[in-house]
Amino acid sequence: MTVVRPENPGRREIDGDRVRGFAEKPPLDCWVNGGFFVMEPRALDSIGPEHVLEREPLEALAGAGSWRRTAHAGSWDCMDT
Numbered sequence: 001m002t003v004v005r006p007e008n009p010g011r012r013e014i015d016g017d018r019v020r021g022f023a024e025k026p027p028l029d030c031w032v033n034g035g036f037f038v039m040e041p042r043a044l045d046s047i048g049p050e051h052v053l054e055r056e057p058l059e060a061l062a063g064a065g066s067w068r069r070t071a072h073a074g075s076w077d078c079m080d081t
Helices: 041-046 056-063
Strands: 002-004 011-015 018-023 070-072
Antiparallel strands (some): 011 018
16 A cells, blocks of 8 residues: 555634634644555455445455555645545
């Protein structure tokens, strides 16, 4: 699994109609799924047409200790629509 640190949209501390604090894009202290995987062919045996990849199959592989991560600290952006 490739893990990334996505850009933080910023943090605001709001009290009613007043802004009490503001931080523009502070760095996140966590790594998240970057959406890129390299798998051994046998890993595909646990993925069926009824599965959502990020649910049962990947959760089972992670629970079995079968994963390694590659941290990508370079440019990355979410492609959700």
